[in-house]
Amino acid sequence: MSETQNDVQPEETKVEAGAESTEEVEQEAGEEVKAEDNVEELKSAEEDYKAKFFYVAAEMENMRKRFEREKSQLLKFGNEKVLSSLIEVVDNLERTMQAIENDEDEKVKNIYVGVDMVKKQFVDVLIDNGxxxxxxxxxxxxxxxxxxxxxxxxxxxxxxxxxxxxxxxxxxxxxxxxxxxxxxxxx
Incomplete structure (x- = not known):
């Protein structure tokens, strides 16, 4: 009997060892599936972050371009109100010159020349400003x-x-x- 019991025991041990290895295999397979799921989730999250990064980068570039365009417009036309007002001054200088243009008095002729010089200088400054x-x-x-x-x-x-x-x-x-x-x- 002892021989039979000894022979049976190793088989039972083999069966128990086989059962444990099947459970371990199943457990390991489950862990591998979970790991693959985690990898897929990480890849998906990475793609989302990349898409968001590129979106934000594009928005920043658009905002920079818009800012540059607005800055350029401000520099180009920011002095519009002042120049509009100064045009009226040029008009008044021209009216003054028209009023005294044909006067024969020597002092008035000198005043005409002086006003003409001031008007030309004033117009040159306006031209320099666009x-x-x-x-x-x-x-x-x-x-x-x-x-x-x-x-x-x-x-x-x-x-x-x-x-x-x-x-x-x-x-x-x-x-x-x-x-x-x-x-x-x-x-």
């Missing part, structure tokens, strides 16, 4: 740059040609600051 005069006399009427105050017939002139300029027009960096007030030919 202001430019709109050419009107002899040009074809353009409603983008001219404001027609009247129409009148004129011989030897083309239709819609500007023949009189009552008030000069100005542009600031290509944008009309004040349109020229003109009289246009209508035959």
């Amino acid at each position: 202001l430019e005069q709109i050419e009107a006399l002899g040009k074809k009427f353009d409603p983008n740059f001219h404001e027609a105050l009247a129409q009148q017939p004129a011989e030897g002139k083309e239709d819609e040609e500007v023949i009189v300029e009552y008030q000069k027009g100005y542009k600031l960096n290509g944008r009309v600051l004040r349109a020229s007030k003109v009289v246009v030919v209508k035959n």
Whole structure:
């Protein structure tokens, strides 16, 4: 009997060892599945973070470009209000010059020369700041740059040609600051 018991015991031990190894294999397989799930979750999270990073990076670049564009516009047109006011000063200097232009008094002629010099210097400063005069006399009427105050017939002139300029027009960096007030030919 002892031989039989000894023979049986190893088989039972083998069966028990086999059962444990099956459980261990199943447990290890479950852990591997969990590990694969974790890897997939990590990859998915990584992709989400990458997408968010690229989105934020693109937004930052767009914001930088928008800021640069706005800054450029401010530098280009920020002095528009001041220059508009200063145009009125130039107009007054021109009116003063027109009023004393034909005076024969020597002192008045000297004043005319002085006012003309100041006006030219003033206009040069405005030009240096981006202001430019709109050419009107002899040009074809353009409603983008001219404001027609009247129409009148004129011989030897083309239709819609500007023949009189009552008030000069100005542009600031290509944008009309004040349109020229003109009289246009209508035959």
